[in-house]
Amino acid sequence: MSKMQYLVAMPTIAIVGATGLVGKELQKVLKIRNFPVDELRLFSSKDSAPNFRGVDIAFFCVSASVAEVLIPKALEEGSLCIDSSSAFRMEPHVPLVIPEINPSALKGHKGLIASPNCTTTLMLLALAPLHAVSPIEKIICSSYQAASGAGARALEEMRSKASLHESPQNNSGYNEEEEKMHWESQKILGDDSLVVSATCVRVPIPRVHSLSLHCTFKEEIALDQAEELLKNSPGLEWVDHAFTTDEASGKEAVFCGRLRVARDDPKSLELWVLGDQLLKGAALNSVQIAEECLK
Amino acid sequence: MSKMQYLVAMPTIAIVGATGLVGKELQKVLKIRNFPVDELRLFSSKDSAPNFRGVDIAFFCVSASVAEVLIPKALEEGSLCIDSSSAFRMEPHVPLVIPEINPSALKGHKGLIASPNCTTTLMLLALAPLHAVSPIEKIICSSYQAASGAGARALEEMRSKASLHESPQNNSGYNEEEEKMHWESQKILGDDSLVVSATCVRVPIPRVHSLSLHCTFKEEIALDQAEELLKNSPGLEWVDHAFTTDEASGKEAVFCGRLRVARDDPKSLELWVLGDQLLKGAALNSVQIAEECLK
Numbered sequence: 001m002s003k004m005q006y007l008v009a010m011p012t013i014a015i016v017g018a019t020g021l022v023g024k025e026l027q028k029v030l031k032i033r034n035f036p037v038d039e040l041r042l043f044s045s046k047d048s049a050p051n052f053r054g055v056d057i058a059f060f061c062v063s064a065s066v067a068e069v070l071i072p073k074a075l076e077e078g079s080l081c082i083d084s085s086s087a088f089r090m091e092p093h094v095p096l097v098i099p100e101i102n103p104s105a106l107k108g109h110k111g112l113i114a115s116p117n118c119t120t121t122l123m124l125l126a127l128a129p130l131h132a133v134s135p136i137e138k139i140i141c142s143s144y145q146a147a148s149g150a151g152a153r154a155l156e157e158m159r160s161k162a163s164l165h166e167s168p169q170n171n172s173g174y175n176e177e178e179e180k181m182h183w184e185s186q187k188i189l190g191d192d193s194l195v196v197s198a199t200c201v202r203v204p205i206p207r208v209h210s211l212s213l214h215c216t217f218k219e220e221i222a223l224d225q226a227e228e229l230l231k232n233s234p235g236l237e238w239v240d241h242a243f244t245t246d247e248a249s250g251k252e253a254v255f256c257g258r259l260r261v262a263r264d265d266p267k268s269l270e271l272w273v274l275g276d277q278l279l280k281g282a283a284l285n286s287v288q289i290a291e292e293c294l295k
Numbered sequence: 296m297s298k299m300q301y302l303v304a305m306p307t308i309a310i311v312g313a314t315g316l317v318g319k320e321l322q323k324v325l326k327i328r329n330f331p332v333d334e335l336r337l338f339s340s341k342d343s344a345p346n347f348r349g350v351d352i353a354f355f356c357v358s359a360s361v362a363e364v365l366i367p368k369a370l371e372e373g374s375l376c377i378d379s380s381s382a383f384r385m386e387p388h389v390p391l392v393i394p395e396i397n398p399s400a401l402k403g404h405k406g407l408i409a410s411p412n413c414t415t416t417l418m419l420l421a422l423a424p425l426h427a428v429s430p431i432e433k434i435i436c437s438s439y440q441a442a443s444g445a446g447a448r449a450l451e452e453m454r455s456k457a458s459l460h461e462s463p464q465n466n467s468g469y470n471e472e473e474e475k476m477h478w479e480s481q482k483i484l485g486d487d488s489l490v491v492s493a494t495c496v497r498v499p500i501p502r503v504h505s506l507s508l509h510c511t512f513k514e515e516i517a518l519d520q521a522e523e524l525l526k527n528s529p530g531l532e533w534v535d536h537a538f539t540t541d542e543a544s545g546k547e548a549v550f551c552g553r554l555r556v557a558r559d560d561p562k563s564l565e566l567w568v569l570g571d572q573l574l575k576g577a578a579l580n581s582v583q584i585a586e587e588c589l590k
Contacts, residue, residue, distance in 0.1 A: 138559075171586075197509060197559070201439065201505070205498075214492060260464065263490050
């Protein structure tokens with residue numbers, strides 16, 4: 001158990017990694033959403049010794065290796081830690097939370113809550129309303145990931161060279177991002193039988209991840225019903241026209257459209273999902289987790 | 296039957312649409328491959344009355360609507376017509392040919408041969424060697440299509456704005472490009488039961504289409520065997536490192552890699568395929584068809 005017993009109404013906030021792309025977005029999101037802040041302490045990921053004394057909520061927007069070192073220190077000081085890195089996501093005692101989907105996972109947390117991989121979050125936000133009606137058996141996903149998902153340097157590189165990039169494969173044949181989508185989806189939806197076969201590719205887009213999804217459900221969901229569910233889900237916005245990534249950039253919502261029954265398989269639906277991976281895929285989801293904890 | 300009975304050793308060639316992206320590539324391909332040319336007549340797609348008298352082989356690199364008007368005129372003059380547009384691809388008496396896959400479809404042609412949709416060609420070139428060992432039942436494909444696939448103007452637009460683009464859906468839920476991939480694949484592989492569930496998206500890449508493929512076969516193909524087949528297929532080049540679209544630009548080969556058994560489905564393989572859609576996807580395939588006819 002952390003020392004933190006409850007959260008104060010006007011917390012002292014720390015952002016670790018405040019100068020990175022996600023950290024900067026997080027500062028904006030706190031302001032836009034009028035998140036209560038008594039004091040705000042900003043640390044860059046290079047600050048070797050951020051001081052967490054008196055910090056009620058610490059947001060970590062740093063790499064997994066930095067998070068692994070700093071989060072134990074913040075927990076010792078009793079800070080509620082919200083981590084957007086992959087460092088602790090798969091630890092059984094660490095809730096992995098998308099507030100629209102599994103807020104109940106926050107119950108009995110031990111001071112550390114993980115925010116999922118950006119691509120996982122966008123995908124599940126669109127699929128969870130359908131999963132609630134008929135369980136997902138399998139997802140085949142191809143991603144079109146923005147350069148800013150790989151940090152500020154990748155964004156600069158993109159501007160000089162428009163090309164697609166892949167990451168090296170693991171022994172499984174899948175790369176790290178593709179593995180995360182499988183295992184994190186199982187944990188968030190609480191279903192060990194769920195299969196995610198993902199192909200993750202980086203495209204020369206400054207911002208906004210897009211996903212081509214082919215999703216097989218246990219039972220057939222009628223197209224009308226699926227559309228109705230997607231139109232009425234929190235955090236989701238239905239799109240019925242040709243849509244570019246620019247239109248989703250800087251928006252809190254995740255957008256979905258191009259819904260159709262897969263050719264020759266009535267139990268499978270295909271849809272196109274896109275969202276700002278720096279917002280719902282990272283900073284916004286972390287702030288929403290904090291909001292949920294303050295309720 | 297066209298008037299053309301046989302092809303001369305040094306043919307007179309016409310290129311209709313010679314100033315477009317594909318037409319320009321076609322001129323280069325003829326030179327590079329030392330295609331025999333007695334006389335070369337170049338027509339822009341705006342030439343209202345190209346004269347086909349004496350033309351042995353006419354390459355059409357124009358839109359379907361222009362091809363529909365001009366090809367009958369060339370056939371009347373006895374020219375062998377090779378059409379890269381979609382105008383006649385699905386006509387039963389018109390062979391739809393990828394020379395590495397179905398050269399026998401050329402037998403008994405009536406003077407008009409169609410070259411398939413660029414994305415279809417790249418996909419099938421990679422999958423045909425596997426299909427020969429165990430028939431494909433279903434392909435789930437997500438494309439990452441270069442701007443130049445939509446013509447010179449789209450290429451210019453891309454340079455000013457990096458964003459993803461989709462095309463509007465038909466009543467089926469699929470767009471025109473996605474429909475082509477399904478129906479043309481059935482025709483080329485000669486299998487009406489084959490299913491292609493495609494999602495085609497344009498990305499801000501100047502050149503080279505990429506494909507994320509999830510392919511289910513009738514019988515399991517061992518990973519080793521599949522890799523061996525892909526490494527030894529004409530027109531294909533195996534890639535075992537992270538590969539960017541730039542590296543495939545301007546190359547005749549279609550590249551494939553990232554092969555793996557799909558998570559939890561031994562009958563499905565996933566792979567990444569990329570190729571220059573102006574070359575093997577269009578100009579090169581058309582020239583190869585002509586070469587095959589001259590044999």
